[in-house]
Amino acid sequence: MATPTPGRWDRQIQQRLARGEEAALGELYDQFSPLVHGLANRVLDSQEAAEHITREVFAHVWEHPGEFDPDRGSMRSWIGTLTHRRAVERLRRRTRPAAGGPAGAGSAGLEEELLAAATAARVQYVVTSLPPALREALTLTYFNGRTYQEAARELGIAEATAKHRMRLGLQLLASALAAEDGR
Incomplete structure:
Protein backbone atom coordinates (compact mmCIF):
# COMPACT_ATOMS: atom_id res chain seq x y z
CA MET A 1 0.00 0.00 0.00
CA ALA A 98 1.53 42.20 39.10
CA ALA A 99 -1.97 43.67 39.07
CA GLY A 100 -1.94 47.27 40.23
CA GLY A 101 1.85 47.46 39.86
CA PRO A 102 3.58 49.98 37.62
CA ALA A 103 3.64 49.13 33.93
CA GLY A 104 6.24 51.64 32.82
CA LEU A 130 12.74 23.22 5.44
CA PRO A 131 14.00 20.38 3.24
CA PRO A 132 17.12 18.82 4.80
CA ALA A 133 19.60 20.14 2.19
CA LEU A 134 18.42 23.73 2.65
CA ARG A 135 18.18 23.36 6.42
CA GLU A 136 21.79 22.12 6.66
CA ALA A 137 23.17 24.97 4.55
CA LEU A 138 21.13 27.60 6.40
CA THR A 139 22.01 26.21 9.82
CA LEU A 140 25.73 26.21 9.06
CA THR A 141 25.79 29.70 7.59
CA TYR A 142 23.06 31.64 9.38
CA PHE A 143 23.09 30.03 12.82
CA ASN A 144 26.66 28.70 13.09
CA GLY A 145 28.36 31.67 11.42
CA ARG A 146 30.09 29.75 8.62
CA THR A 147 30.70 31.29 5.21
CA TYR A 148 29.10 29.57 2.27
CA GLN A 149 32.60 28.40 1.28
CA GLU A 150 33.09 26.75 4.71
CA ALA A 151 29.60 25.24 4.56
CA ALA A 152 30.36 23.82 1.10
CA ARG A 153 33.49 22.11 2.44
CA GLU A 154 31.66 20.71 5.49
CA LEU A 155 28.76 19.45 3.39
CA GLY A 156 30.99 18.16 0.58
CA ILE A 157 29.22 20.18 -2.11
CA ALA A 158 30.24 22.84 -4.61
CA GLU A 159 30.45 26.43 -3.33
CA ALA A 160 27.85 27.54 -5.88
CA THR A 161 25.47 24.85 -4.59
CA ALA A 162 26.00 25.95 -0.98
CA LYS A 163 25.39 29.59 -1.92
CA HIS A 164 22.23 28.65 -3.82
CA ARG A 165 20.89 26.54 -0.93
CA MET A 166 21.62 29.32 1.54
CA ARG A 167 19.83 31.92 -0.61
CA LEU A 168 16.85 29.68 -1.28
CA GLY A 169 16.60 28.76 2.41
CA LEU A 170 16.60 32.45 3.41
CA GLN A 171 13.97 33.23 0.77
CA LEU A 172 11.73 30.43 2.02
CA LEU A 173 12.26 31.55 5.59
CA ALA A 174 11.33 35.13 4.74
CA SER A 175 8.24 33.99 2.80
CA ALA A 176 7.06 31.73 5.60
CA LEU A 177 7.48 34.45 8.23
CA ALA A 178 5.71 37.00 6.01
CA ALA A 179 2.84 34.55 5.46
CA GLU A 180 2.50 34.04 9.23
CA ASP A 181 2.43 37.80 9.80
CA GLY A 182 -0.29 38.15 7.18
CA ARG A 183 -2.63 35.68 8.94
Missing part, protein backbone atom coordinates in the same frame (compact mmCIF):
# COMPACT_ATOMS: atom_id res chain seq x y z
CA ALA A 2 1.35 3.44 -0.94
CA THR A 3 2.05 6.02 1.74
CA PRO A 4 -0.52 8.84 1.56
CA THR A 5 0.69 12.30 0.57
CA PRO A 6 1.01 14.78 3.48
CA GLY A 7 -2.16 16.69 2.49
CA ARG A 8 -4.10 13.49 2.15
CA TRP A 9 -2.73 12.17 5.43
CA ASP A 10 -3.69 15.45 7.13
CA ARG A 11 -7.30 15.12 5.93
CA GLN A 12 -7.47 11.45 6.89
CA ILE A 13 -6.15 12.05 10.40
CA GLN A 14 -8.57 14.96 10.84
CA GLN A 15 -11.49 12.75 9.83
CA ARG A 16 -10.38 10.01 12.19
CA LEU A 17 -10.05 12.51 15.05
CA ALA A 18 -13.53 13.85 14.28
CA ARG A 19 -14.84 10.26 14.58
CA GLY A 20 -13.17 9.98 17.98
CA GLU A 21 -10.48 7.44 17.03
CA GLU A 22 -7.98 7.47 19.87
CA ALA A 23 -5.44 5.71 17.64
CA ALA A 24 -5.44 8.78 15.38
CA LEU A 25 -4.49 10.97 18.32
CA GLY A 26 -1.70 8.54 19.16
CA GLU A 27 -0.36 8.69 15.60
CA LEU A 28 -0.54 12.47 15.62
CA TYR A 29 1.22 12.62 18.98
CA ASP A 30 3.97 10.28 17.79
CA GLN A 31 4.46 12.38 14.67
CA PHE A 32 4.36 15.89 16.16
CA SER A 33 5.08 15.75 19.91
CA PRO A 34 8.83 16.40 19.40
CA LEU A 35 7.98 19.50 17.37
CA VAL A 36 5.45 20.76 19.93
CA HIS A 37 7.65 20.09 22.94
CA GLY A 38 10.75 21.56 21.28
CA LEU A 39 9.00 24.73 20.13
CA ALA A 40 7.35 25.29 23.51
CA ASN A 41 10.65 24.69 25.30
CA ARG A 42 12.44 27.21 23.05
CA VAL A 43 9.84 29.89 23.80
CA LEU A 44 9.47 29.17 27.52
CA ASP A 45 12.92 27.76 28.39
CA SER A 46 11.28 25.26 30.74
CA GLN A 47 10.85 21.51 30.29
CA GLU A 48 7.92 21.47 32.72
CA ALA A 49 6.10 24.29 30.94
CA ALA A 50 6.82 22.66 27.56
CA GLU A 51 5.29 19.39 28.80
CA HIS A 52 2.20 21.30 29.95
CA ILE A 53 1.88 23.08 26.58
CA THR A 54 2.30 19.74 24.79
CA ARG A 55 -0.61 18.27 26.75
CA GLU A 56 -2.72 21.40 26.10
CA VAL A 57 -2.06 21.38 22.36
CA PHE A 58 -2.94 17.71 21.86
CA ALA A 59 -6.01 18.05 24.07
CA HIS A 60 -7.12 20.98 21.90
CA VAL A 61 -6.51 19.02 18.70
CA TRP A 62 -8.52 16.08 20.12
CA GLU A 63 -11.40 18.31 21.20
CA HIS A 64 -11.46 20.57 18.11
CA PRO A 65 -10.29 18.66 15.01
CA GLY A 66 -12.68 20.69 12.86
CA GLU A 67 -10.61 23.84 13.45
CA PHE A 68 -7.89 22.44 11.19
CA ASP A 69 -8.33 23.82 7.66
CA PRO A 70 -6.25 21.88 5.12
CA ASP A 71 -6.76 24.69 2.61
CA ARG A 72 -4.81 27.09 4.86
CA GLY A 73 -1.82 24.84 5.49
CA SER A 74 -0.57 21.51 6.73
CA MET A 75 -1.43 19.75 9.97
CA ARG A 76 2.19 20.35 11.02
CA SER A 77 1.82 24.08 10.43
CA TRP A 78 -1.50 24.24 12.31
CA ILE A 79 -0.11 22.35 15.29
CA GLY A 80 3.03 24.52 15.26
CA THR A 81 0.90 27.66 15.24
CA LEU A 82 -1.24 26.38 18.14
CA THR A 83 1.91 25.60 20.08
CA HIS A 84 3.51 28.95 19.39
CA ARG A 85 0.38 30.88 20.43
CA ARG A 86 -0.08 28.94 23.66
CA ALA A 87 3.59 29.22 24.59
CA VAL A 88 3.65 32.97 23.94
CA GLU A 89 0.43 33.42 25.95
CA ARG A 90 2.00 31.51 28.85
CA LEU A 91 5.19 33.57 28.59
CA ARG A 92 3.14 36.78 28.65
CA ARG A 93 1.28 35.65 31.75
CA ARG A 94 4.58 34.76 33.39
CA THR A 95 6.24 38.11 32.60
CA ARG A 96 3.23 40.41 33.10
CA PRO A 97 3.63 42.87 36.01
CA ALA A 105 9.59 51.12 31.12
CA GLY A 106 10.02 47.67 32.70
CA SER A 107 7.02 46.29 30.86
CA ALA A 108 8.27 47.72 27.55
CA GLY A 109 11.54 45.82 28.07
CA LEU A 110 9.63 42.63 28.88
CA GLU A 111 7.50 43.08 25.77
CA GLU A 112 10.64 43.46 23.62
CA GLU A 113 12.16 40.37 25.23
CA LEU A 114 8.95 38.44 24.62
CA LEU A 115 8.83 39.53 21.00
CA ALA A 116 12.48 38.52 20.48
CA ALA A 117 11.88 35.08 22.02
CA ALA A 118 8.74 34.54 19.95
CA THR A 119 10.50 35.60 16.75
CA ALA A 120 13.44 33.31 17.46
CA ALA A 121 11.06 30.40 18.06
CA ARG A 122 9.18 31.13 14.83
CA VAL A 123 12.43 31.23 12.86
CA GLN A 124 13.60 27.96 14.40
CA TYR A 125 10.24 26.33 13.66
CA VAL A 126 10.33 27.40 10.01
CA VAL A 127 13.95 26.31 9.60
CA THR A 128 13.18 22.83 11.00
CA SER A 129 10.44 22.42 8.39
Whole structure:
Protein backbone atom coordinates (compact mmCIF):
# COMPACT_ATOMS: atom_id res chain seq x y z
CA MET A 1 0.00 0.00 0.00
CA ALA A 2 1.35 3.44 -0.94
CA THR A 3 2.05 6.02 1.74
CA PRO A 4 -0.52 8.84 1.56
CA THR A 5 0.69 12.30 0.57
CA PRO A 6 1.01 14.78 3.48
CA GLY A 7 -2.16 16.69 2.49
CA ARG A 8 -4.10 13.49 2.15
CA TRP A 9 -2.73 12.17 5.43
CA ASP A 10 -3.69 15.45 7.13
CA ARG A 11 -7.30 15.12 5.93
CA GLN A 12 -7.47 11.45 6.89
CA ILE A 13 -6.15 12.05 10.40
CA GLN A 14 -8.57 14.96 10.84
CA GLN A 15 -11.49 12.75 9.83
CA ARG A 16 -10.38 10.01 12.19
CA LEU A 17 -10.05 12.51 15.05
CA ALA A 18 -13.53 13.85 14.28
CA ARG A 19 -14.84 10.26 14.58
CA GLY A 20 -13.17 9.98 17.98
CA GLU A 21 -10.48 7.44 17.03
CA GLU A 22 -7.98 7.47 19.87
CA ALA A 23 -5.44 5.71 17.64
CA ALA A 24 -5.44 8.78 15.38
CA LEU A 25 -4.49 10.97 18.32
CA GLY A 26 -1.70 8.54 19.16
CA GLU A 27 -0.36 8.69 15.60
CA LEU A 28 -0.54 12.47 15.62
CA TYR A 29 1.22 12.62 18.98
CA ASP A 30 3.97 10.28 17.79
CA GLN A 31 4.46 12.38 14.67
CA PHE A 32 4.36 15.89 16.16
CA SER A 33 5.08 15.75 19.91
CA PRO A 34 8.83 16.40 19.40
CA LEU A 35 7.98 19.50 17.37
CA VAL A 36 5.45 20.76 19.93
CA HIS A 37 7.65 20.09 22.94
CA GLY A 38 10.75 21.56 21.28
CA LEU A 39 9.00 24.73 20.13
CA ALA A 40 7.35 25.29 23.51
CA ASN A 41 10.65 24.69 25.30
CA ARG A 42 12.44 27.21 23.05
CA VAL A 43 9.84 29.89 23.80
CA LEU A 44 9.47 29.17 27.52
CA ASP A 45 12.92 27.76 28.39
CA SER A 46 11.28 25.26 30.74
CA GLN A 47 10.85 21.51 30.29
CA GLU A 48 7.92 21.47 32.72
CA ALA A 49 6.10 24.29 30.94
CA ALA A 50 6.82 22.66 27.56
CA GLU A 51 5.29 19.39 28.80
CA HIS A 52 2.20 21.30 29.95
CA ILE A 53 1.88 23.08 26.58
CA THR A 54 2.30 19.74 24.79
CA ARG A 55 -0.61 18.27 26.75
CA GLU A 56 -2.72 21.40 26.10
CA VAL A 57 -2.06 21.38 22.36
CA PHE A 58 -2.94 17.71 21.86
CA ALA A 59 -6.01 18.05 24.07
CA HIS A 60 -7.12 20.98 21.90
CA VAL A 61 -6.51 19.02 18.70
CA TRP A 62 -8.52 16.08 20.12
CA GLU A 63 -11.40 18.31 21.20
CA HIS A 64 -11.46 20.57 18.11
CA PRO A 65 -10.29 18.66 15.01
CA GLY A 66 -12.68 20.69 12.86
CA GLU A 67 -10.61 23.84 13.45
CA PHE A 68 -7.89 22.44 11.19
CA ASP A 69 -8.33 23.82 7.66
CA PRO A 70 -6.25 21.88 5.12
CA ASP A 71 -6.76 24.69 2.61
CA ARG A 72 -4.81 27.09 4.86
CA GLY A 73 -1.82 24.84 5.49
CA SER A 74 -0.57 21.51 6.73
CA MET A 75 -1.43 19.75 9.97
CA ARG A 76 2.19 20.35 11.02
CA SER A 77 1.82 24.08 10.43
CA TRP A 78 -1.50 24.24 12.31
CA ILE A 79 -0.11 22.35 15.29
CA GLY A 80 3.03 24.52 15.26
CA THR A 81 0.90 27.66 15.24
CA LEU A 82 -1.24 26.38 18.14
CA THR A 83 1.91 25.60 20.08
CA HIS A 84 3.51 28.95 19.39
CA ARG A 85 0.38 30.88 20.43
CA ARG A 86 -0.08 28.94 23.66
CA ALA A 87 3.59 29.22 24.59
CA VAL A 88 3.65 32.97 23.94
CA GLU A 89 0.43 33.42 25.95
CA ARG A 90 2.00 31.51 28.85
CA LEU A 91 5.19 33.57 28.59
CA ARG A 92 3.14 36.78 28.65
CA ARG A 93 1.28 35.65 31.75
CA ARG A 94 4.58 34.76 33.39
CA THR A 95 6.24 38.11 32.60
CA ARG A 96 3.23 40.41 33.10
CA PRO A 97 3.63 42.87 36.01
CA ALA A 98 1.53 42.20 39.10
CA ALA A 99 -1.97 43.67 39.07
CA GLY A 100 -1.94 47.27 40.23
CA GLY A 101 1.85 47.46 39.86
CA PRO A 102 3.58 49.98 37.62
CA ALA A 103 3.64 49.13 33.93
CA GLY A 104 6.24 51.64 32.82
CA ALA A 105 9.59 51.12 31.12
CA GLY A 106 10.02 47.67 32.70
CA SER A 107 7.02 46.29 30.86
CA ALA A 108 8.27 47.72 27.55
CA GLY A 109 11.54 45.82 28.07
CA LEU A 110 9.63 42.63 28.88
CA GLU A 111 7.50 43.08 25.77
CA GLU A 112 10.64 43.46 23.62
CA GLU A 113 12.16 40.37 25.23
CA LEU A 114 8.95 38.44 24.62
CA LEU A 115 8.83 39.53 21.00
CA ALA A 116 12.48 38.52 20.48
CA ALA A 117 11.88 35.08 22.02
CA ALA A 118 8.74 34.54 19.95
CA THR A 119 10.50 35.60 16.75
CA ALA A 120 13.44 33.31 17.46
CA ALA A 121 11.06 30.40 18.06
CA ARG A 122 9.18 31.13 14.83
CA VAL A 123 12.43 31.23 12.86
CA GLN A 124 13.60 27.96 14.40
CA TYR A 125 10.24 26.33 13.66
CA VAL A 126 10.33 27.40 10.01
CA VAL A 127 13.95 26.31 9.60
CA THR A 128 13.18 22.83 11.00
CA SER A 129 10.44 22.42 8.39
CA LEU A 130 12.74 23.22 5.44
CA PRO A 131 14.00 20.38 3.24
CA PRO A 132 17.12 18.82 4.80
CA ALA A 133 19.60 20.14 2.19
CA LEU A 134 18.42 23.73 2.65
CA ARG A 135 18.18 23.36 6.42
CA GLU A 136 21.79 22.12 6.66
CA ALA A 137 23.17 24.97 4.55
CA LEU A 138 21.13 27.60 6.40
CA THR A 139 22.01 26.21 9.82
CA LEU A 140 25.73 26.21 9.06
CA THR A 141 25.79 29.70 7.59
CA TYR A 142 23.06 31.64 9.38
CA PHE A 143 23.09 30.03 12.82
CA ASN A 144 26.66 28.70 13.09
CA GLY A 145 28.36 31.67 11.42
CA ARG A 146 30.09 29.75 8.62
CA THR A 147 30.70 31.29 5.21
CA TYR A 148 29.10 29.57 2.27
CA GLN A 149 32.60 28.40 1.28
CA GLU A 150 33.09 26.75 4.71
CA ALA A 151 29.60 25.24 4.56
CA ALA A 152 30.36 23.82 1.10
CA ARG A 153 33.49 22.11 2.44
CA GLU A 154 31.66 20.71 5.49
CA LEU A 155 28.76 19.45 3.39
CA GLY A 156 30.99 18.16 0.58
CA ILE A 157 29.22 20.18 -2.11
CA ALA A 158 30.24 22.84 -4.61
CA GLU A 159 30.45 26.43 -3.33
CA ALA A 160 27.85 27.54 -5.88
CA THR A 161 25.47 24.85 -4.59
CA ALA A 162 26.00 25.95 -0.98
CA LYS A 163 25.39 29.59 -1.92
CA HIS A 164 22.23 28.65 -3.82
CA ARG A 165 20.89 26.54 -0.93
CA MET A 166 21.62 29.32 1.54
CA ARG A 167 19.83 31.92 -0.61
CA LEU A 168 16.85 29.68 -1.28
CA GLY A 169 16.60 28.76 2.41
CA LEU A 170 16.60 32.45 3.41
CA GLN A 171 13.97 33.23 0.77
CA LEU A 172 11.73 30.43 2.02
CA LEU A 173 12.26 31.55 5.59
CA ALA A 174 11.33 35.13 4.74
CA SER A 175 8.24 33.99 2.80
CA ALA A 176 7.06 31.73 5.60
CA LEU A 177 7.48 34.45 8.23
CA ALA A 178 5.71 37.00 6.01
CA ALA A 179 2.84 34.55 5.46
CA GLU A 180 2.50 34.04 9.23
CA ASP A 181 2.43 37.80 9.80
CA GLY A 182 -0.29 38.15 7.18
CA ARG A 183 -2.63 35.68 8.94
